Every structure is written in C-alpha cells, then in structure tokens.
Amino acid sequence: MSRVVASLLLCAVCILLALLRKYRTHVVSNPALKYSYYPALILLAALGINYLLTALGANKVYTFQQAVYGLSLGSVYALIALGYTMVYGIIRLINFAHGDIYMVGAYAGYYAVTVMHLPFVPALVIAMVASSVLGVLIERIAYKPLRNSPRITLLITAIGMSLLLENVGQKLFTSTPRTYPTIFKASYEVFGVSVDQSRIIIFAVTVLLMIGLQYFVNYTKPGMAMRALSQDRDAARLMGINVDRVISVTFAVGSALAGAAGILVGIVYPQIKPTMGIMPGLKAFVAAVIGGIGIIPGAMLGGMIIGVSENFVTAYISSSWRDAIAFGLLILILLVKPSGLLGKSVREKV
Amino acid sequence: MLRIEDLHVYYGGIHALKGINLTVAQSQIVALIGANGAGKSTTLNSICGIVRVESGTIEFLGKNITNVPSHHIVSMGLSQVPEGRKVFPAMTVNENLLMGAYSRRDRAGVREDLERVFALFPRLKERRNQTAGTLSGGEQQMLAIGRGLMSRPKLLLLDEPSMGLAPLLVQEIFRIIKEINGQGTTILLVEQNANMALSIADYGYVLETGKTVIQGPARDLAQNEDVRAAYLGG
Numbered sequence: 001m002s003r004v005v006a007s008l009l010l011c012a013v014c015i016l017l018a019l020l021r022k023y024r025t026h027v028v029s030n031p032a033l034k035y036s037y038y039p040a041l042i043l044l045a046a047l048g049i050n051y052l053l054t055a056l057g058a059n060k061v062y063t064f065q066q067a068v069y070g071l072s073l074g075s076v077y078a079l080i081a082l083g084y085t086m087v088y089g090i091i092r093l094i095n096f097a098h099g100d101i102y103m104v105g106a107y108a109g110y111y112a113v114t115v116m117h118l119p120f121v122p123a124l125v126i127a128m129v130a131s132s133v134l135g136v137l138i139e140r141i142a143y144k145p146l147r148n149s150p151r152i153t154l155l156i157t158a159i160g161m162s163l164l165l166e167n168v169g170q171k172l173f174t175s176t177p178r179t180y181p182t183i184f185k186a187s188y189e190v191f192g193v194s195v196d197q198s199r200i201i202i203f204a205v206t207v208l209l210m211i212g213l214q215y216f217v218n219y220t221k222p223g224m225a226m227r228a229l230s231q232d233r234d235a236a237r238l239m240g241i242n243v244d245r246v247i248s249v250t251f252a253v254g255s256a257l258a259g260a261a262g263i264l265v266g267i268v269y270p271q272i273k274p275t276m277g278i279m280p281g282l283k284a285f286v287a288a289v290i291g292g293i294g295i296i297p298g299a300m301l302g303g304m305i306i307g308v309s310e311n312f313v314t315a316y317i318s319s320s321w322r323d324a325i326a327f328g329l330l331i332l333i334l335l336v337k338p339s340g341l342l343g344k345s346v347r348e349k350v
Numbered sequence: 351m352l353r354i355e356d357l358h359v360y361y362g363g364i365h366a367l368k369g370i371n372l373t374v375a376q377s378q379i380v381a382l383i384g385a386n387g388a389g390k391s392t393t394l395n396s397i398c399g400i401v402r403v404e405s406g407t408i409e410f411l412g413k414n415i416t417n418v419p420s421h422h423i424v425s426m427g428l429s430q431v432p433e434g435r436k437v438f439p440a441m442t443v444n445e446n447l448l449m450g451a452y453s454r455r456d457r458a459g460v461r462e463d464l465e466r467v468f469a470l471f472p473r474l475k476e477r478r479n480q481t482a483g484t485l486s487g488g489e490q491q492m493l494a495i496g497r498g499l500m501s502r503p504k505l506l507l508l509d510e511p512s513m514g515l516a517p518l519l520v521q522e523i524f525r526i527i528k529e530i531n532g533q534g535t536t537i538l539l540v541e542q543n544a545n546m547a548l549s550i551a552d553y554g555y556v557l558e559t560g561k562t563v564i565q566g567p568a569r570d571l572a573q574n575e576d577v578r579a580a581y582l583g584g
C-alpha cells in the first residue's frame with residue numbers, strides 16, 4: 001500500500017512541477033537545466049507509473065497498449081482543438097462549425113485516396129487545403145459581416161453554419177458511412193506491445209504539424225501578427241497589421257489542422273460519415289478549454305489528456321463512460337482552475 | 351505636413367468631434383491639450399484610420415488620408431504611440447519592437463533602427479528578452495515609444511505619454527521626446543499635463559468638447575490667461 005502512495009506522490013510532484021509556473025520559471029532560468037527539465041520530469045513520471053503498476057500488479061503490456069491508443073486518439077483531438085483555440089484567441093469566437101470542417105477534411109482525404117488513387121502524403125495535403133479553403137470561405141461569408149455585432153450573434157451563426165455543413169454533407173456524401181481503404185497495414189512489436197504503423201503515423205504527423213505551428217506562430221511575421229492581434233487588437237492595427245488578412249490566415253491554418261485530423265482519423269478508425277464531426281468537435285472544444293482557451297500548447301496538452309483518459313476509461317471501466325470522462329474533466333477543471341491548465345490570469349499594469 | 355480641416359466624428363449618436371482644424375508643420379512639436387473627453391484621442395485615432403470620419407479632410411504630406419484603412423497609414427510614415435501604452439504583454443521587448451516595424455521590408459534598416467531605439471532607451475536593451483507585461487509602467491512607455499519609432503515615421507503621434515508616471519520619469523520621457531524631435535521626427539503630442547507639453551512644444555492647440563478653441567505658439571499659450579486658469583492650475 002505504501003508503495004502505491006509513494007508512486008502516486010512521485011507522479012503528482014512531476015505533474016505539479018510541469019504545470020506550476022512559479023517553480024518552472026525558477027528552474028528553467030538555469031541554463032544547464034533549461035533543456036533537460038521536461039525530459040527529466042517525463043522520465044521521473046514514467047518511473048513512478050511503472051512502480052505504481054508493479055505495486056498494483058497490473059498488466060503492463062495491456063496498459064501500455066492503451067496508452068498508445070490514447071495518444072493517437074489524443075492527437076486527433078489536439079489537432080482539432082488547435083483550430084478552436086487559435087480562432088478564439090483572435091476573434092473570441094467559439095467556432096462551432098470547426099468539427100464539421102474536420103468532417104470535410106476526412107471526406108476530401110477519402111476521395112483523394114479512393115477516387116484519385118493518391119498516396120497518403122498528397123491526400124493529406126489535399127485534405128488540409130480543402131479544409132483550409134472551406135474555413136476561410138466560412139469566415140468571409142458568415143462571420144466577417146458580423147465583425148461588429150454582439151458576440152452571441154456570431155456564436156449562433158457558428159452553430160447554424162455547423163448544422164448547414166452537416167446537412168449539406170448528408171446531401172453531398174449521403175448518410176451511408178464510407179470506409180477508408182487500409183493504407184498502413186504493418187504492425188510492430190515493441191516490448192511485447194503491438195503498435196500499428198497507422199498509429200505511429202498519426203502521432204508522428206501530429207508532432208510534425210505542431211512543431212511547424214510553433215515555428216509559424218513564434219518566428220514568422222504572420223504568426224507574430226496573430227499573437228499581437230490576440231493580445232491587443234487596436235495596438236495591432238496601429239502597427240499597420242491588416243486585421244482581416246490575419247483573421248483569414250488564422251482560419252486557414254486552424255482549418256488545415258482540422259483537415260489533417262480528418263484524414264488521420266480515417267486511417268485508424270476507417271468509418272466516416274457526415275455527422276462524424278459533432279462529438280470529436282465537442283470534445284476538442286473541451287480539450288481547448290481544459291488546456292486554457294486561446295493558448296496553443298494548452299490545446300495540445302488538453303487533446304492528449306482527453307484522448308488518453310478516454311481510452312483508459314474504456315479499457316478499465318466501461319465504454320459507456322467514454323464520453324462522460326471528457327465532460328467530467330471539463331467540470332473538474334472549471335471548478336479548480338477555470339482559466340485552464342496552462343491559463344494564467346493576466347494582470348494589467350497601469 | 352499634416353493638415354486637418356473641419357473634422358467631424360460620431361460615436362453612435364454622440365457628436366464627438368465638431369470641427370477640428372489643425373496644422374502640423376515639418377520638424378515641429380505640436381501639443382494638443384484639453385480636458386478629459388475633449389476629443390484629443392479621438393482626433394489621433396481618426397488620423398490613424400481607427401475611427402471612422404463622418405466629414406472633413408485629413409491631409410498628410412499632400413495626400414488625402416481621410417478614412418484610409420489603418421494598415422496603409424503606417425507605411426506612409428505616420429505612427430501612433432497609443433494612450434495607456436498598449437504594448438503586447440505576452441511578447442518580448444524585442445518582439446514588440448519588431449511588431450513596430452511590421453510594415454517594413456528592409457531587414458537591414460530594421461536592425462539599424464532597433465539599435466537606434468536601444469541607444470535611446472538602454473533599459474530596453476537590458477530587458478530585450480523579457481515579456482513586456484513584466485516591465486514597469488515607465489519601461490512600458492519607453493517600449494511603446496520605441497515601437498512607434500520602429501516604422502521610421504516622419505510624423506509621430508504621442509497620446510498621453512506622461513500618464514501614470516512618476517514626475518522624474520515624466521521629465522525623462524519629455525527629454526527623450528525632445529531628442530527624437532531633434533533627430534528629425536515631427537511630433538504631435540496629446541497631453542493632459544499641459545505645463546510639460548507646452549514647455550517642449552513649438553505650437554499648441556486647446557481642445558474643448560470636440561472643437562479647437564484656442565491656438566498659438568506654445569510660449570503664448572502658456573501665458574494666456576484663459577489657458578492658465580483652465581489647464582495650468584492658475
């Protein structure tokens with residue numbers, strides 16, 4: 001029993017150290033520790049989990065298997081959540097049509113693979129471009145004319161846009177589910193755990209896209225303009241930033257990520273249908289809120305947390321609790337830290 | 351350099367500017383003084399294209415810039431240091447300054463101006479990798495002015511640079527404004543601290559409820575009985 005408590009404590013300390021800003025800045029300001037801080041914490045937490053599993057006498061292979069499943073599902077949530085969080089950061093709108101953009105991405109990928117017989121990478125690009133164009137069009141047609149309306153008007157428009165896309169989708173693609181052909185068949189054995197190639201692809205593509213996004217947001221001119229706009233719109237305009245263009249870029253990038261999620265989900269969970277965007281869209285929104293809405297790393301973290309916990313609940317409790325866990329976590333976070341895991345309450349200096 | 355004629359601006363049903371007339375000549379410092387709500391900031395914001403102008407004309411370097419979108423204004427050589435500093439709090443000092451140069455494409459020139467700003471404000475150089483939200487009020491004001499200079503403006507609009515600063519810092523900021531002007535940048539200065547503003551300005555305008563009511567050389571305004579009674583504390 002004491003082993004269980006000790007290992008739980010170890011994990012808790014790791015999580016706290018990773019999340020608490022005060023201690024993090026204190027340690028990370030030390031140049032020697034700067035780049036070893038997070039890897040060291042992850043290693044420590046892994047040791048703690050390993051110890052815990054031993055103490056509980058759990059089946060480690062099965063647990064690890066579930067973690068792998070969870071991370072690939074989490075990748076999909078994270079990619080969708082990024083679009084929610086970026087759009088919210090710029091125009092304070094919860095774009096409820098975002099889940100349906102992900103659906104369109106899945107179909108674009110499906111047709112690229114089946115009708116056009118394209119390999120995976122070009123199909124991924126097509127899915128991203130199609131979603132991106134759709135996202136920008138939606139913003140131009142539906143949201144832009146409402147730029148100066150009350151926020152509730154915009155929110156209701158977004159819900160309407162979501163319903164429109166779902167229904168047009170049913171007309172266009174029919175409501176019969178389509179099945180993605182198997183693109184990646186291989187499976188590898190790692191320490192007795194079988195890891196499908198498709199899940200590695202999901203995870204790898206997601207990580208690459210996130211690194212690309214971080215670079216875009218932090219080091220490129222349009223990315224910096226996005227951050228500036230999200231922090232102070234009037235000041236951004238005074239810098240000569242074209243607000244309309246930056247908003248379009250934000251929708252383009254966010255929707256492209258959702259499109260990528262659409263095709264990635266198709267290679268692991270091959271059934272796609274026009275209403276497939278509703279639940280993942282909602283959960284990705286929850287993920288964005290859990291991580292701290294408007295904060296890009298928060299969306300990544302939130303997505304992974306939802307994906308992994310969903311899988312563990314399915315594996316160890318019951319699959320009927322699958323959807324409840326996401327919303328349960330949401331309620332918990334809103335009670336404990338309403339600004340989200342990585343959110344901070346910004347103080348204004350006068 | 352800048353000429354404003356009979357400028358009218360409405361906020362909804364409120365008639366905020368009721369005919370502003372104002373001229374700024376090359377290499378001058380012009381002060382715009384007046385009480386809260388007189389329309390000082392609105393005037394600056396309509397020059398920058400942030401506020402929609404109902405009627406009247408704004409001319410800059412001979413071009414009509416009335417209701418030109420704000421993102422075209424900066425590249426014409428006009429930039430504003432807004433009231434309340436409005437630095438980007440989660441971006442570093444360096445990034446804030448680079449945002450000031452957003453409309454420019456000449457990298458070498460930008461790097462040059464970055465050094466020029468750091469020479470003007472050594473404190474900013476020390477803190478170049480700190481996020482702007484962690485700076486003190488005075489440092490944020492320096493950053494806001496430095497950011498305004500990064501677009502290499504011909505005319506710099508300054509909105510209440512002394513607001514909320516300790517008297518010593520206010521003097522420091524005004525000394526720097528004078529220095530910037532000496533380096534060849536024309537300045538339009540909006541201030542509630544009329545004493546300070548008139549002490550460095552060449553020419554001044556007094557705004558009252560959306561109208562320019564008194565104007566004249568800064569020295570004369572500082573002596574004017576009405577101005578002294580209303581804005582200079584007797």
